Amino acid sequence: MTAPIEATGAEQQAQPDAVLAGSGRKAIQGRSLGQIAWMRLKRDKVAMGGALVVLLLIVMSLPGVTELLSRTFGSPPNQFHQNLVDPTLGGPIGSLGGISADHPFGIEPINGRDLFSRILFGARVSLLIGVLATLVSVVIGTVMGIIAGYFGGWVDTVIARLMDIFLAFPLVLFAISLVGVIPNKMLGLAGNDLRMGVLVFIIGFFNWPYIGRIIRGQTLSLREREFVDAARSMGARNTHILFKEVLPNLVAPILVYSTLLIPTNILFEAALSFLGVGINPPDPSWGGMLSAATELYTVAPHFVIVPGLAIFITVLAFNLFGDGLRDALDPRAR
Amino acid sequence: MSTTDNATGPTATDRVIPQGEVLLDVDNLGKHFPVHAGLLRRQVAAVKAVDGVSFSVRKGETLGLVGESGCGKSTTGRMIMRLLDPSFGKITFEGEDITRMSQSRLRPLRRDLQMIFQDPYSSLNPRQTVGAIVGAPFRLQKIQTENGVKKAVQELLELVGLSPEHYNRYPHEFSGGQRQRIGIARTLALKPKLIVADEPVSALDVSVQAQVVNLLEDLQDELDLTYVVIAHDLSVVRHISDRVAVMYLGKIVEVADRNDLYERPMHPYTNALLSAVPVPDPAKREGRDRIRLQGDVPSPLDPPPACRFHTRCWKAQEICKTQEPPLAELSPGHQVACHFPENTTVSATDAVAQSAVSPPATDLPTPSLRKE
């Protein structure tokens, strides 16, 4: 640098566009990173398609809505319609798996239950387990990750080892054996409610190290940012720095990771139900339906296709939305 | 901008440095970062980032702290701010020893002691509005403002040359220079007495650097500030400093009044730094020898013994490798740590130097100095 010179107007030129495009004399409202991300996300048609499907799934699964849809377009999920089933082969009578106005997705072989309603109620189970388990992982992972990354030292070492232990755990085997020994009643829950609780716990509790590692890494880099030093030099305490300076910068990765973890958990729940350690029949679950369908796909191929498609579309929608969200929140990570 | 060989800079005589009270005193301050390795995380070595520096800053003056990157300037600044705990030494601020003061006792003191950070892209929280950022010091220190925090923040924004309308905007909507101004506004909120400015302009476009330096100077006059300005080359602090301290590998090698240092640099390292300062006028560039330092800065993990500069110094003798030159006052107010200083007849270790058999091996011409 040479001797200071008069203001050259270089800085005025460097004014942000928003200032130049200024909305007149009124106090200018800045656009937060969140608002900018939302604008970017809105332009991403694929992600918005995913978001639409996710939204539909959520609305479909709301209390009352599932029952209403089931009543309006199908028939109760556990009602048998054996008159619609071919008694010799066990397959549904009629073409395309017995699709009709009363049974838009056709009917199940053997018992003739309405597939539309079973998919609908299965969606509720999948979504509930997927979301709740993700919530468990995210809460534990975020807390552990922040603590490890922010305080470092032996705290970090202990948490890192703990993560290694959890990640080395044979989760599927553990789930199979644990679900097998669940009592009928526990903690005020019973039957499939209790099973769902246990599934949420297992899936959520053992998956936290994945998000924990991400949050730890992000916290490590955030901790080195000068705004943390700035806050400290103004007399901020650790709690202020953690909650007001660091945590708001973690919202984006937490959101992205959550939307990407939900479909993983849905798949995991489907796999456990497929293996017979998930939701107990007669309550519908997508994995359980697939499991039953594997023996009947010759007489009723649609029985494989319908729940398979449901899982596929759900997982794909969450992933497309999550990827779009990540791109919108952090365009550099593309 | 003219470059003449004997004129003094335009501000050389403008400011009268008050010879008053010492605001900040740093005595033999050091920071050794431990290096751990192995399963048991045992300490195997230490990065001697700062290794015993001493200086003091008087009320109203500006001390420039200069040295190549990695020589421990930021570490020194962060220790003064007590963002890092010193390994040894003593920091006295306003007569109070703050070296080991607890963070809770330090909290009220922090109003008087603030820092401007190097990277305006990292020093502002991207999730907070300008209003929240600049208003944070009021909230954190629970300071009542006459007309509310918002009004106070808007006044601060105006003070640093921003529009009060920027209150609701976010950092990413601003240029680097504007961001640095936001950071400065935050620093000023508590009306500090001492500001440590860690390379306040090195991340900015050259065209904007001068504006920010000018702003810092104007604020100093208006608000009676005392600065420690850190820079990695001598050109940035030349204009703003009253005194300059030159650091090399965790040690101060030369301290002098600004004009003295730029006109009669005694330490070979200072001479080398000065010769690296670009001369804008091509006509003047001729006949000016550039001292090119050989090699890289040695690692602070294992700094060279005795004079740490001897691995790169063209005047180095045997004694430089065995005996550390003390930081001695060779002329009034001009301290140098060198066995064979330039621009003077005495040396830091006069007696030793005289007994040395051979005179300095080379007689490199002193680089001509750039003057505004």
Ligand SMILES: Nc1ncnc2c1ncn2[C@@H]1O[C@H](COP(=O)(O)OP(=O)(O)O)[C@@H](O)[C@H]1O
């Ligand atoms: N937290 C730390 N842990 C280990 N080494 C550090 C740490 N901070 C700085 N250092 C080392 O200390 C030396 C001085 O760093 P710094 O004070 O940032 O230099 P400067 O600001 O002069 O460029 C460098 O070698 C740097 O790598």
Ligand code: SF4
């Ligand atoms: S003491 Fe010797 S090596 Fe060190 S700067 Fe002076 S002449 Fe060079």
Ligand SMILES: [Mg+2]
């Ligand atoms: Mg630095």
